[in-house]
Amino acid sequence: MSPKRLISFISQINISIVFSRGIIFFINTLIIFPLFIGFCSAQQSAGSIEMDEITVTEKGIKDITGLKYKLIDSTIMKMNQTLLLSGILAEHTSLNIKSFGNGGIATASFRGAGPAHTQVLWNGVNVNSPMLGQVDFSIIPAMFIDEVLVYHGGSSLCNNSGALGGSISILNLPDWNNKLSINATEGIASFNTYNSAFSIGTGNRNFQMKTRLSRGNSANDFSYHEIAGDESSPVHENKNAQFSYDGVIQEFYARIKNDNFITARLWYQQKDQQIPPSILEKQDEDYFRSVVEYKAFGEKTEVTLRSAFLDDYMNYRNFKDSASAINSKNKVITLNECLETNYTPAPGTTFIFGADFDYHQVETNNFDALKHRQNLSLSAGLNKKIGHRISISAFIKQEMTDQNLVPLIPSIGIDYRLLEDYDLILKTNFSRNYHAPTLNDLYWKNDGYSYGNPHLKPEKGCSGEMGIQFRQNPGRIFEWSAELTCYYSLISNWVMWHPDSLGRWFPENIMQVERKGMESTFSLKFNSGRLQTEFQGNYNLTITTNRKSSDINDNSGGKQLPYVPKNTAGGSAECSIKGYFFRYSLGYTGLRYTSSDDEFSLPAYSISNLTAGKKLIFGKSTITTQFVIENLFNTSYQITQGYPMPGRFYRFVVKYEFGK
Numbered sequence: 001m002s003p004k005r006l007i008s009f010i011s012q013i014n015i016s017i018v019f020s021r022g023i024i025f026f027i028n029t030l031i032i033f034p035l036f037i038g039f040c041s042a043q044q045s046a047g048s049i050e051m052d053e054i055t056v057t058e059k060g061i062k063d064i065t066g067l068k069y070k071l072i073d074s075t076i077m078k079m080n081q082t083l084l085l086s087g088i089l090a091e092h093t094s095l096n097i098k099s100f101g102n103g104g105i106a107t108a109s110f111r112g113a114g115p116a117h118t119q120v121l122w123n124g125v126n127v128n129s130p131m132l133g134q135v136d137f138s139i140i141p142a143m144f145i146d147e148v149l150v151y152h153g154g155s156s157l158c159n160n161s162g163a164l165g166g167s168i169s170i171l172n173l174p175d176w177n178n179k180l181s182i183n184a185t186e187g188i189a190s191f192n193t194y195n196s197a198f199s200i201g202t203g204n205r206n207f208q209m210k211t212r213l214s215r216g217n218s219a220n221d222f223s224y225h226e227i228a229g230d231e232s233s234p235v236h237e238n239k240n241a242q243f244s245y246d247g248v249i250q251e252f253y254a255r256i257k258n259d260n261f262i263t264a265r266l267w268y269q270q271k272d273q274q275i276p277p278s279i280l281e282k283q284d285e286d287y288f289r290s291v292v293e294y295k296a297f298g299e300k301t302e303v304t305l306r307s308a309f310l311d312d313y314m315n316y317r318n319f320k321d322s323a324s325a326i327n328s329k330n331k332v333i334t335l336n337e338c339l340e341t342n343y344t345p346a347p348g349t350t351f352i353f354g355a356d357f358d359y360h361q362v363e364t365n366n367f368d369a370l371k372h373r374q375n376l377s378l379s380a381g382l383n384k385k386i387g388h389r390i391s392i393s394a395f396i397k398q399e400m401t402d403q404n405l406v407p408l409i410p411s412i413g414i415d416y417r418l419l420e421d422y423d424l425i426l427k428t429n430f431s432r433n434y435h436a437p438t439l440n441d442l443y444w445k446n447d448g449y450s451y452g453n454p455h456l457k458p459e460k461g462c463s464g465e466m467g468i469q470f471r472q473n474p475g476r477i478f479e480w481s482a483e484l485t486c487y488y489s490l491i492s493n494w495v496m497w498h499p500d501s502l503g504r505w506f507p508e509n510i511m512q513v514e515r516k517g518m519e520s521t522f523s524l525k526f527n528s529g530r531l532q533t534e535f536q537g538n539y540n541l542t543i544t545t546n547r548k549s550s551d552i553n554d555n556s557g558g559k560q561l562p563y564v565p566k567n568t569a570g571g572s573a574e575c576s577i578k579g580y581f582f583r584y585s586l587g588y589t590g591l592r593y594t595s596s597d598d599e600f601s602l603p604a605y606s607i608s609n610l611t612a613g614k615k616l617i618f619g620k621s622t623i624t625t626q627f628v629i630e631n632l633f634n635t636s637y638q639i640t641q642g643y644p645m646p647g648r649f650y651r652f653v654v655k656y657e658f659g660k
Contacts, residue, residue, distance in 0.1 A: 064151070065383065065393035066413025066429030068467060068485045068519065072148040074173075079626075082187035082195035082216070082653055084245075085145065085170075086137035091585060091609070093150050094519060094538050094570065098563055099138070101643035102191075103220050103243035103273055106138040110152055111487060112515045112544025112564045113165025117435055117459075121169045123265060125291050125308040125336055128162075130360040130373050133438035139271045139285060141214035143185070143197035144249050146173040152519070153429060153465055153487065161377065161399055161409055162435040164461060164491060172265060174208045174253040175201070181659030190649035192219035201659075208253040217244035224644035225636040229603040238644060243273035259297040266290045280319040287312040291336075302342040310334040326446075330364040348385035352395070354378070360439075367443045368450070376400045391415040401436050406458070409433055423471040427485075434460040441495055441507045451506045459509075461491030467519075482522040489515040494546075496596075513561065517542040530577055537571035546596070556596035563640070565590040565604075583611040594641045605637035613653075626653040 072092050080088055086106035090097045098115065099106040107115035116133030119126060128135055149169040175181075180202050187195040194217055201210035220241040227233035247269040254262045270286040291308040311333055318326040336358050343351045360373040381395035397409040411431035418424045437456040444452040467485030474481075494511035517540065524535040544564045546556045560566060567590035574583045590604045613626035627650070634648040 064413075065391050065415050066427045066465075068152040068427070068465065068483065070150045070152075072150070074146050077142050077145050077147065078183075081141075081143045081183070081185045081197045081655065082651075083142045084138050084216075085140040085142060085148070088142055088148070089137060089150075089168075090587070094521075094540050094568060095150065096542075096563075096565065096568070097137070097639070099639045099643070099645070101238075101241070101276070101640070102222070102646050103218060103241065104138065104275070104643060105136045107134050108137060108168065109564075110165030111489070111517060111519075112513075112542045112561060113489075113491075116438060117162070117164035117166075119161075119163040119167045121167065122267070122289065123170070123172055123263075123291055123293070124304075124306055124338065125289070125310070126358065127289065127310065129312065129438075130332060130334070131330060131362060131364070131438060131440045133162075133435075133440075136285070139245060139269060140170070141197065141216070141245070141247055143199065143214045144172075144212055144247065144267070145170050147171045152485070153431070153463060161397065161406075161433060164433055164435050164459065164463075164489070172249070172251055174210075174251075174263075176203075176205055176208060176253075176255070178203055178208060178659065181657075183655070183657050185653060185655040187651060187653040189218075189651040191222050191646065193651075194218070203253070206255045208251075210249075210251040212249040212251075214247045215245070218242065222646035222649065224647065228638040228644065229605065229636055231636060236644075238646075239277050240274045240279040241276040243271065245269070245271040261293075261295045263293040263295075264291070275318075278318075278320050280317075282317050284315045285313065300344050302340075304338070304340040306336070306338040306340075308334070308336040308338075310336075328364070328366055330362070330366070332363075333361045335359045350383040352379070352381040352383065354380075362439055366445060367439070368445060371439055371443055373402055373439060374400075375402075388420055389417040401458075406434060407432075407460075418468075423469075423474065425469045426466075427469060428464070428466045430462075430464040432460075432462050434458045437495055437507070449504065451504065453507050456495060456507060457493045457509050459491055459493050459495060461489055461513075463487065463489035463515075477527055479525040479527075480523060483520070485519045487515070487517060487519070490547075491515070498596075511556070512547045513544060514547050515542070515544045517544075532574075532576045534574045535572070537569075539569045540567070542566055542568070556598075559596065559598040560593055562594055562596055563592050565592045567604075579615045579617070581611075581613050581615070583609075585609045589639075600641075602638055602641060605635055606633075607635055607637070608632040620658055622655075622657040624653075624655040624657070626655070627651070628653070 070093055072088060076088070076092060086097055086099065089095050089108055095108045095110060097106055097108055108118050109115050110118060116128070118134065120128055120135040149171065151163075151167040151169070153166055178201050181200070183197070183199045185197040189195070196215045197213065199210060199212040201208065203209055220238060220243060222238050223235050224238060225231060225233045225235055247267070250266045252264045256262065267289040268286070272284050273282065275281040275283060288311045289308070290310075291306060294305045296303045312331070314330045316326065316328040336356070338357075339355045341353045343353075345351075354377075356377045358375040362371045377397055377399040379395060379397040381393065384392045386392065391414070393413040395411050399406040399409065409432055411429065413429040414427070416426045418426055436458045440452065441456055442452045442454050444450075465485055465487035467483060469481070469483045471479070471481040473479045491513045493509040494513045495507050496510050497505050497507045498510070499505050519538070519540050521538040522536070526533045542564060543566060544561045545558055546561065548557060568588060570585070570587040572583060572585040575581070586606060586608045588604070588606045591601050593601045608631070610629045610632050611626060613624060615622060615624045629648065629650055631646065631648045636647065637645055639645060
């Protein structure tokens, strides 16, 4: 990224918005600082404890007993810094990514559940919209993330309810050994697409600071076939589909002595996009997120205090028909306060306690008044190791949403090492969970008519899974691993939007959804020093059907839910030698029905990507060039009906790194 372009980018960030919201963030930190100061004073009054220096490595992997999870580490994130998170998840996980075209809204779902059943956390703070209940992954740059943890299953996080499908945890991590690091990445791709990313970090063993900037824009004017999968159908150009995004993250990390840490993070993001084919249909989004956190490590305890402020805004405009013009303005303010405590009285035994409070305020011209939502939760759990073979994790959670007490949410997970000398583990997990209707489900209105249903019941269900995991020779020249997981879930009161006799859509609790299936993965690695190779593959069978419906006009009974493919698979082969690297990946998505009665569908498709690059090292500096061919075989396909995806296209990336 050139200095001129970097300065231009920074100047385009709305400084006044960041400053005003930063004041709110600063006030918010004043709420939490007296709490942890009081905690420190209490510790000192009880007598100080002399401890050896400890090194804290925050990987975020905890409470995973009996669960299937996947870590997308910093190596993958650094290699794809000009991409958005939706592309990372599609390439490196088995999640079902539903995209409204290139640059359009992209959501993620697990095991046939809906996008609103996927809970997303940014450094421990839930960022799901209280209006839609979901997160748009096409607005999150990969540059802004160090690691991503993908948890499968309904009990995926003990401190997070509503995850009937699973959870995604986005992490920013400090590097306490960093003195100065610089990362500048520039990418250019087909369809007049440009992406820039820049970060700089500095500090010492007691203080670290990092700034990340990201920017992208595209004309998005690719050609596509009129009928997805039919190469003989007419070809059209994707018109009026431009999009652009800008963002900045500022991070501060401070170490107080050796066992106390203060962290502050601020994130501003903006996106503008046209919705093809009309230039009169647009959507603008911007949000400001801030979180301050205090961690204290004692001889047997770990205490975390967290306070967050979020301010999201979205404006959707559709003026194609002047008689029914839409100008939807939505503003959401969220406050979050959290306390987590771990107590380890003896090795192998940890008690976990937590309290979490969320407050949402929604102002929109699509509700009849200002709406609020409050959620208070208390949780307790136990992680226990029994000998060398058995690990048990048990949790129970009590929640109150809008002053309504929710039934207790329990979960239990067990890992059993079948062979003590080998990494062969039997995993099982059982849980109960629930998901409250979104505010749109309850209160949405348009043209003076109320479409929302304030009498909706929460979705609730039970789920269980069992799997086996095997790893051989981890860290050696030849390493391989495999995992097989089977799961079952039954969800009652599933919320479904459907039309009435006048064609007006409204939500009801009309379905009982059964989800069952299988997930399998394998990995094979060979590392001989100069030559490193890795092969990965996965296959997923997802059967998600409506067992019954309370609506006699609903023909979805026994049918696969819309946009849930029964069969998905993927694989990749990577090789690196003497600074050169190559990667080939293949993803298969089976047929997806687009109607609840399974009468209409989108055809199956396979997408291949090819990457080649070279890394050059000059002292503390590294220059990496990378050339990517996406959709290698020029496949014509659609992920969502009516929103075409591009055929074969090319991407060239240059990255400069300075530091260790």
